[in-house]
Amino acid sequence: MKLEPDVPQHLVAPPFGILYLASALEQAGFEVTLVHEPGSERVIRQLVADVLRSRPLLIGFSTLTGPSILPTLKASREIKQVSNVPVVWGGLHPTMLPEQTLESGCVDIVAVGEGEETIAELATALADGGKTSTLERVAGLVFRANGSIHRTGPRPFIRNLDQYAPAWHYLDANRYLFSDRHFYTDMGSRLGAPKVASILTSRGCPWRCAYCYNQFVNRRSFRAHSAARVLHDVRTLKERYGVGALIIEDDCFFAHRARGLEIAHGLGVPWTVSIRASELAKWGPSFVREIAKAGCQEVRIGAESGSQRILELMEKDISVDDIRTAVRLCVEAGIRPALNFMIGIPGESDSDMRMTLDLMDELEALGDAVAVNGPSVFLPWPGTALYERAVAMGFKPPSQTADWGVQWGGQLPSTPFLPRKYRFINYYRFLAFRKQTAFLKFPFFATVLQRLARMRWRRRFFRFPADYYLPRFVWHFLRGVGLRRLSTAFYE
Incomplete structure (x- = not known):
């Protein structure tokens, strides 16, 4: 499954990674449930309830470095509090930092690199009892067992990609x-x-x-x-x-x-x-x-x-x-x-x-x-x-996954080689050259901010970013008091 930060649906790309994993598990004879949702409290509560009801062989999460880590961590922790079902992480971030990912305490196994063959072999090993000696024969894993971390051999690349296809029948393709x-x-x-x-x-x-x-x-x-x-x-x-x-x-x-x-x-x-x-x-x-x-x-x-x-x-x-x-x-x-x-x-x-x-x-x-x-x-x-x-x-670098x-x-992280005045330059240029504001109910505010951004860009002056912080404060305030639609109409 893949949990996203709370962003508009049209900005969420198709989850090709888990769609390919579902294809591999299906070919290996396993039943699959695929989840791709914003990582809201409601979604996580429902996910935990589904785990308790169905008691699956494993729970797999795919995540990137970035904000999607936070709902994925939250869901993993809540699952481990109520269930012994193995929690498996894969994707770019766990692949790059598998040991640190395991140190979070709520992840049992990391699948490193391409996951199709790894997840199918892992599911088979868990179905056979999931002994440490069995898991050690599955290439591409880093996992915790008996108080220590075990790393198996590297998984060779898949050469014939045509043997797998995105399993779109598990999701509503029209969402994407x-x-x-x-x-x-x-x-x-x-x-x-x-x-x-x-x-x-x-x-x-x-x-x-x-x-x-x-x-x-x-x-x-x-x-x-x-x-x-x-x-x-x-x-x-x-x-x-x-x-x-x-x-x-x-x-x-x-x-x-x-x-x-x-x-x-x-x-x-x-x-x-x-x-x-x-x-x-x-x-x-x-x-x-x-x-x-x-x-x-x-x-x-x-x-x-x-x-x-x-x-x-x-x-x-x-x-x-x-x-x-x-x-x-x-x-x-x-x-x-x-x-x-x-x-x-x-x-x-x-x-x-x-x-x-x-x-x-x-x-x-x-x-x-x-x-x-x-x-x-x-x-x-x-x-x-x-x-x-x-x-x-x-x-x-961060010392923990969260x-x-x-x-x-x-x-933004603390990058001492970036002059502080440039920290919000992407925001200013994006706003300066933004081409569509007609969908906003109150375009006046966006117009004022846009003119300020254009002036900053022309003069290459990015210090004292009060015009960056003020609208974001109002945006968060409106959302905090339950006026989500008004916040979008005001500024987004």
Whole structure:
């Protein structure tokens, strides 16, 4: 199961991880109940009641580093207070910090890495009695037994992904289909179909970006579903659910260019995808025109920085010129590039950060043909190369699992290499260039804040953020006294 923080439903991505796990358990002959809900008190109470009633073989949670950790911890603790059912955690965060996850006291087993084969073998071992000697034969586990922590051998990567498929029949797929209003809402969208679906066709990435989890979790490997399998699944989405556009969620869809193009030409609906700036620059206008003809309407580009020195520090293996070239090629072909930027890299100077802001302004000047997102503030992910650099420069990582949920959700961690004036820069730029406020019942407040944000952005003045704290105080106050709808109408 997967518990989310309390966010609007349209911002919650499909839980591909647990959908694949359900497929593996089903193939192994086990009955499965899948839960993907906001981690509210009501949901957790119902979950505990269901555990007491059905007494399952195991309870599995998938979680990322960030705010979803908090409801997952709460649910795990409440389950362990009333039941001896083994609680198993998997996903990116437990994979990167399995021992610390077990130290929370409410997690019995961590599944490290890809979970399909691990969860099926673990369920079989638990059905046979769950002895320590049996669990030790299941690769990919870290677990507590007899007062100590046991780590089994690493789980090899799954090579044939086609043997598993997302088990959509356990969830209402319509919850994850949305219109263009909810896709990049505030930066605009070119995917105007009534129903837009996300698909995942591959795992991993062969590149070496120093801030990315892929080096640690996927070890720069790339594995993919066959083109035939992907196109079969897309036909099902179109015929069964009326899907008219697709978001390809892969980290590196065109790692195998020929496979990517084969899929692209067979989709038959508009789509958006992530592509590296260096690949667009290298493959040139003929490639960009080809994907445009195949229906590509938006390309997401991890530009990250306007400073070549920082791009090299990130080990991005792209240049600032690649970014400009990629944008130009996309605009000329009628594809809208959506670029993401970040600041606060350990070792980044104020001059480097200003280069990033200047490049963002340069691209923003191209108008609606380009979407410029960020700059987000760099967060050191455990297991990455920049995490080690951040620690060496004074970053103090959380010492317990709960703190990863608090600090990565709304409250930024203490990163001594980020000037304090830049802590809320993403908020100011997002508000300054926000394109939709018409749905607010009181747009006057948003308009005033937007003008202040634009002034701050133009002058590069981000100190004394009273205009950041005041509306958030009002927002939390209104929600605290039960006026949730008014808080949304006032400011969100």
